[in-house]
Amino acid sequence: MIKYLKKLSIQLLAILLVLTALIPAANANVIEYSGGVMDEYEYEEVFFLYDIPIKFTGKATVTEKENKNQLTSTYKFTLASPDGHKLTRSVVYVSDLTKHEVKGQTTSNTTVKSYNEKVTLADKTTYTLADYQFSQGSVVDNRPATDYYSGNIIARKIYKKSYKVDKKTIEEEITVRITGENVGYQNFWGSTDTQLIDYEIVTPLGTAFVTNKVSDSKSRVLEYEAHSPSLSSFVGGNSVISTSDMISEYEYDIPYSHYARSGTINLNKKKSPTIERLIVPKFRDIAKHWSKPNIEKLYSLGIFDESSNFFSPDAAMKKDLFTIGVAKAVDLRVMEEKTNKRKTLKKPLFEDLDVKDPxxxxxxxALNKGLVNPKNKEKFGAKDSITRAEAVTIIVRSLGLEGRAPTPGYKTKFIDDNKIPNAAKDSIYIASELGLIDPDKKNRINANEVLTRGKASQLLVRYLNFLESDLKQNYRDDILYFD
Structure with missing residues (x-):
């Protein structure tokens, strides 16, 4: 891998190193299955086995280790409440992973390997986890730009409650039945994991019900930073702002409680954001161009690595440069290939490509992942001007969403529907629904129009905005607030 990184230009290498440093260390993942939230300093959750909710805070650690298609996740908690209650918990989950290479999917089955949990109230009443049965099935659809996943959870916990009355020890059993689901996605620009869990808590006094919605999101967003001094070689530049936050909501109904029969408790934790400035574009021919902000963003990110001071925004975008731009925008995992495979590569896949080109x-x-089609058996069509239909197809394929189009035979809402190439119709439909493309004032999509470099830049930035914000909206806010 190092050998091929060295082939990149110094400018691009510096940008990639900056962006790599900004990638979250792990996927966004809800902390265990108790609805808790955490930042870099503190973990917080609500406990419902007592007849009133107890909010615990303290330290939580999560470690993951994967070996031979088996993922081991260990959670440890040391918590306390302001009233003097204490909670300790240690749980190890094991997930058996099955990779379906041909289907581009990964399935997993998760069980609990070991557990230990004890809650000690200020009055010495204790709740000890005596048995824990847990099962979760998940599927991950591995798409080039984004991984999408979904899972279902069924579990049962049995606690032994112990307390004293007139110096006599009383023991009771509490059963907690848990059902739920989680959905999420992960890409280069962020990740969201949203979990919906229902708890049925059966006690000698009656049955309580708790519904929890919790979501963990990590995102990286581009923002423009103005440069105030007038006597300067540049007027502003872009930054990447990395954020991480968790939100949780508990709705509870405890019919046997004398204090708090029902209600809602909300938790929210945010990590301190980080900011990283990117390089400053200095193109001389885009100062008054309508797509200037788009071009500058893409250049700052290294998606365009032009060496010239002239961008030529109204010139035609070429197929090879657009394909490279999409691949860089989502950080296609091109560096993961084994070096020995690369060493045996003696000629390019097509005669108009150069293996020595970084x-x-x-x-x-992009070819191997099915994002783009070659022109014919001999040529990729590297220097061909790319049309809107071809560009949109590459983007929608990278998202893996082309299959969400209606059953073939449908018509799009555009008046020039009959001019849309059959191979691009699904992608055009999906891109329009996602807000990636708009028709002109006459409601024409102009699928066969050659994209200028300025218009291609606009399309790529909209694509980035979708990865940065729209997926988070769909996987968190739409579920938590409008489901």
Whole structure:
């Protein structure tokens, strides 16, 4: 891998190193299955086995280890409440992973390997976890730009409650039945994991019900930073702002409680954001161009690595440069290929590509992942001008959403529907629904129009905005607030 990184330009390498440092260390993942939230300092959750909710705070640690298609996740909690209650918990889950290479999917089955949990109230009443049965099935659809996943949870916990009355020890059994689901996604620009859990708590006094909605999101967003001094070589530049936050909501009904029969408790934790400035574009021919902000964003990110001071925004975008741009925008995992495979590569996949070009690996990866089609058996069509239909198809395929179009035979809402190439119709439909493309004033989509470099930049930035914000909206806010 190092060998091929060295082939990149110094400018691109510096940008990639910056962006790599900003990638979250792990996927967004809800902390265990208790509805808790955490930041870099503190973990917080609500406990419902007592007849009133108890809010615990303290320390939580999560470690994961994968070995031979088995993922081991360990959670440890040391918590306390302001009233002097204490909670300790240690749980180890084991997930058996099955990779379906042909289908591009991964399935997993998770069980609990070991557990230990004890809650000690200020009055010395204790709740000890005596038995824990847990099962979760999940599927991950591994798409080039984004991984989407979904899972279902069924579990049962049995606690032994112990307390004293007139110096006599009383023991009771509490059973907690748990059902739920989780959905999420992960891409280069962020990740969200949303979990919906129902708890049925059966006690000698009656049955309580708790519904929890919790979501963990990590995101990286581009923002423009103005440069105030007038006597300067540049007027502003872009930054990447990385954020992470968790929100949780408990709705509870405890009919046997004398204090709090029902209600809602909300938790929220945010980590301190980080900011990283990117390089400053200095193109001389885009100062008054309508797509200037788009072009500058893409250049700052290294998606365009032009060496010239002239961008030529009204010139035609070429197929190879657009393909490379999409691949760089989502950080296609081109560096994961084994080095010995690369060493045996003696000629390019197509005669109009050059293996010595540092960007060749991006085109090769896009071809291997089915994002783009070659022109014919001999040529990729590297220097062909790309049309809107071709560009949109590459983007929608990278998202893996082309299959969400209606049953074939449908018509789009555009008046020039009959001019949309059959191979691009599903992608055009999906891109329009996602807000990636708009028709002109006459409601024409102009699928066969050659994209200028300025218009291609606009399309790529909209694509980035979708990855940064729209997926988070769909996987968190739409579920938590409008489901």
């Amino acid at each position: 960007n060749y690996i991006y085109i090769e990866s």
